[in-house]
Each structure stands twice: as C-alpha cells, then as structure tokens.
Amino acid sequence: MPKRTRQKEAILRVLKSTTSHPTADWIYSDVRKEIPNISLGTVYRNLKLLWQSGEISEMDFSGTFSRFDGNPDNHYHFRCERCGRVFDVDEPVNKETDDRVAQKTGFKIFYHRLEFRGLCRECQESREVRTK
Amino acid sequence: MPKRTRQKEAILRVLKSTTSHPTADWIYSDVRKEIPNISLGTVYRNLKLLWQSGEISEMDFSGTFSRFDGNPDNHYHFRCERCGRVFDVDEPVNKETDDRVAQKTGFKIFYHRLEFRGLCRECQESREVRTK
DNA sequence: CATTTATTAGTAATAGTTATCGTTACTTGT
DNA sequence: ACAAGTAACGATAACTATTACTAATAAATG
Ligand SMILES: [Mn+2]
Ligand SMILES: [Mn+2]
Ligand SMILES: [Zn+2]
Ligand SMILES: [Zn+2]
Numbered sequence: 419m420p421k422r423t424r425q426k427e428a429i430l431r432v433l434k435s436t437t438s439h440p441t442a443d444w445i446y447s448d449v450r451k452e453i454p455n456i457s458l459g460t461v462y463r464n465l466k467l468l469w470q471s472g473e474i475s476e477m478d479f480s481g482t483f484s485r486f487d488g489n490p491d492n493h494y495h496f497r498c499e500r501c502g503r504v505f506d507v508d509e510p511v512n513k514e515t516d517d518r519v520a521q522k523t524g525f526k527i528f529y530h531r532l533e534f535r536g537l538c539r540e541c542q543e544s545r546e547v548r549t550k
Numbered sequence: 551m552p553k554r555t556r557q558k559e560a561i562l563r564v565l566k567s568t569t570s571h572p573t574a575d576w577i578y579s580d581v582r583k584e585i586p587n588i589s590l591g592t593v594y595r596n597l598k599l600l601w602q603s604g605e606i607s608e609m610d611f612s613g614t615f616s617r618f619d620g621n622p623d624n625h626y627h628f629r630c631e632r633c634g635r636v637f638d639v640d641e642p643v644n645k646e647t648d649d650r651v652a653q654k655t656g657f658k659i660f661y662h663r664l665e666f667r668g669l670c671r672e673c674q675e676s677r678e679v680r681t682k
Numbered sequence: 683c684a685t686t687t688a689t690t691a692g693t694a695a696t697a698g699t700t701a702t703c704g705t706t707a708c709t710t711g712t
Numbered sequence: 713a714c715a716a717g718t719a720a721c722g723a724t725a726a727c728t729a730t731t732a733c734t735a736a737t738a739a740a741t742g
C-alpha cells in the first residue's frame with residue numbers, strides 16, 4: 419500500500435501546474451524551493467510511482483532524457499527541433515488506425531504515440547543547421 | 551569532405567542488411583566479425599556521420615538507448631512492450647495532418663513520428679505486467 | 683502510543699554516449 | 713609513385729541521465 423508523502427504530493431503538484439513537459443531535473447529544482455533537501459533520487463522514484471499508478475505520463479520519445487507530463491491521457495505533441503521545447507497538440511487521437519494496423523499485422527495495439535517535429539513560432543525566423 | 555573508409559562501409563552494410571532496427575552495440579558486435587578491432591566510438595561516430603548525410607535514420611524514441619534504421623525515409627513503427635522489438639509498419643505517412651496542424655498552430659512542421667505500442671504476435675499469449 | 687513498513691536523503695554505481703588525443707590511412711595533386 | 717594534408721581511426725577517459733543501495737525517518741493502522 420503506497421503512502422502519501424510530502425515529497426510525492428509536491429512533485430505531483432509541480433507537474434500538474436505546468437504545460438512545459440519538464441525533465442526530472444527541472445522538477446527537482448522547482449520542488450526544492452519548497453523542500454530544499456529533497457533528493458534527486460526521490461524525484462525519480464516518485465515519478466515512476468506516479469506513472470505506475472496512472473497519474474502522469476512519461477515522454478520517453480527523443481533521445482537523451484525523459485520528459486514528464488501531468489496529463490496521463492494519450493495525446494499528441496510537437497517538438498521544436500531548434501529550442502527543444504515540447505507543446506501539446508490539440509488533435510483528436512485516431513484510434514481507427516490502431517485497429518486497421520492491428521488487423522493487418524496481427525499485433526495487439528494498445529495505443530500509439532505521435533510527435534510532430536519542426537520549428538515553433540519563436541524559432542521560425544532564425545533558422546540553423548540541425549545538430550541532433 | 552568525408553572519406554570512405556572500410557569501417558564506415560561495413561557499418562552501413564550491416565545496417566542496410568537487417569530490418570531489426572539495431573542498437574549501436576548490436577551493430578558493433580556484428581561489424582567486429584569483419585573488423586575485430588574496430589572501436590565502439592568509431593561505430594557511434596560513423597552512425598552520426600551517416601545520419602547527417604541522410605543515408606540512415608536514428609530512432610531516438612523510447613528512453614534508454616537509440617536504435618538505428620537503414621531506411622532513411624520516414625515511416626511508422628511498432629514496438630512490442632514486452633520483448634522490446636521494433637517492426638516497420640507498412641502504412642502510408644499522413645502528410646495532410648502535418649499541414650492541418652501547422653495551419654492551426656502556426657508551427658512549421660517538417661514531419662511527424664508515429665510509433666504503435668502493444669504486443670507482437672509471439673508475445674501475445676504470455677502476458678506480463680509492464681515494467682517500463 | 684507502539685508497530686509496521688513504505689519512503690527518504692545521501693551517495694555509489696550503472697550504462698549509453700561523447701570527447702580527447704596521438705596515430706593511421708584515405709584523398710588529391712604533383 | 714610520392715608527398716602533403718587532413719578526415720577518420722583505436723584506445724580510453726569523461727560525461728550524464730538514471731538506478732541501486734542503505735541506514736534513518738515518517739506515514740499508516742488500530
Ligand atoms: Mn502533453
Ligand atoms: Mn524502420
Ligand atoms: Zn523553438
Ligand atoms: Zn514481443
């Protein structure tokens with residue numbers, strides 16, 4: 419039986435109060451304003467617990483580090499290839515495709531993840547070579 | 551001006567000859583059959599060079615490690631949540647959605663990535679709790 | 683209040699990837 | 713064929729996000 423702790427509640431509150439899909443480290447420094455001696459390991463452990471209980475979702479798309487999302491329901495994202503920011507995309511999730519592909523392939527499909535990539539409004543003018 | 555080397559050619563050949571979306575480490579051990587003293591750093595360096603020149607693509611989806619794909623053209627994938635294998639999905643890429651979302655949001659959208667998740671045929675019977 | 687046990691802070695360990703550096707070998711031009 | 717210039721090499725160290733470990737702490741229960 420999981421316990422409700424000050425640390426877990428603070429982490430969840432931080433994550434629910436932003437739309438920025440933050441990294442574990444960002445959450446860590448934000449929660450430290452309230453609990454200065456919280457451990458980074460505690461942040462990671464609770465993010466996993468919260469994910470396991472279905473209260474948040476983890477964005478393990480793209481490369482080097484995970485981002486977390488206070489919204490546990492499946493939805494689409496846009497990632498800016500220049501500044502790296504991630505935005506929600508308000509587009510209905512197409513469940514029919516899951517069924518059609520499942521039929522065709524024999525896979526059992528639970529859901530799909532979709533990420534658009536490009537340039538956000540702010541980054542659109544000053545274009546650069548992609549490095550990653 | 552990039553040079554053609556034995557190492558780079560071997561890495562590209564290995565990657566083009568499989569549909570398994572291998573990791574850098576898998577490629578490393580396969581190439582070592584031909585070039586036993588090749589360095590893992592060389593594998594990584596060449597994978598990046600090949601990606602930069604558009605000859606392969608990198609799947610930096612899901613968490614811990616990258617997978618690589620000898621097919622540089624955008625296409626969809628299915629990932630089995632039990633065995634972790636990645637399969638190509640032969641479904642046309644829906645470019646219209648990119649345009650519609652771009653219109654709606656003001657983002658410049660280059661492409662999108664789509665990954666189906668579920669259970670492959672082999673894993674379908676012996677179900678387990680998801681751990682990641 | 684006493685017991686139980688999940689959780690914590692702190693720290694060490696892990697793992698994938700990248701950086702560094704002296705040496706090698708591919709390319710180009712004579 | 714030879715020399716010069718330089719991209720790429722192998723070996724290894726460094727980096728970084730994440731996880732594991734452990735003795736101490738604090739929720740939950742009744
Ligand atoms: Mn989101
Ligand atoms: Mn593929
Ligand atoms: Zn941007
Ligand atoms: Zn499977």
